[in-house]
Amino acid sequence: MFEKCSCTVAIGGDIRSVVPKTMVTPAEIMLLQSIHGDDAVTNIRVNGELDATMDQERNRLGEFYGDGKVVGLFNQFGDLPNTLEAARVPAELLDPTFKPEKKKPVKKKTTRKRARDENGHFIADDPSTEKNEAYVEE
Numbered sequence: 089m090f091e092k093c094s095c096t097v098a099i100g101g102d103i104r105s106v107v108p109k110t111m112v113t114p115a116e117i118m119l120l121q122s123i124h125g126d127d128a129v130t131n132i133r134v135n136g137e138l139d140a141t142m143d144q145e146r147n148r149l150g151e152f153y154g155d156g157k158v159v160g161l162f163n164q165f166g167d168l169p170n171t172l173e174a175a176r177v178p179a180e181l182l183d184p185t186f187k188p189e190k191k192k193p194v195k196k197k198t199t200r201k202r203a204r205d206e207n208g209h210f211i212a213d214d215p216s217t218e219k220n221e222a223y224v225e226e
Contacts, residue, residue: 101125114175115168
């Protein structure tokens with residue numbers, strides 16, 4: 089599964105010859121950068137997902153750009169980047185109106201509750217120990 093993107097490409101790095109491209113993958117963006125220059129591919133925006141295997145995408149890129157360029161950039165059997173993050177695309181090259189979704193780390197929710205003895209009275213913390221006996225985690 090690959091992110092499906094759209095972008096603009098300055099052919100040969102010339103900003104007077106800008107071509108829009110749709111249906112490009114992060115691996116293809118890296119190929120375009122190696123051909124036209126690191127800052128030639130701009131206004132990158134993720135539009136969806138492309139359901140393809142690594143081999144299918146490698147074959148597609150090889151047919152369009154030539155196997156030599158694909159092997160030169162990604163080696164013979166290396167994995168292709170399937171996200172902009174994996175391709176290490178700088179934020180400056182993204183479409184300025186596009187805000188990529190940041191994956192928030194999942195916090196493990198723990199609650200602390202005052203510890204009680206068998207009679208229901210609060211238990212005090214013993215300062216001579218490292219553990220705080222006054223609270224228990226649920």
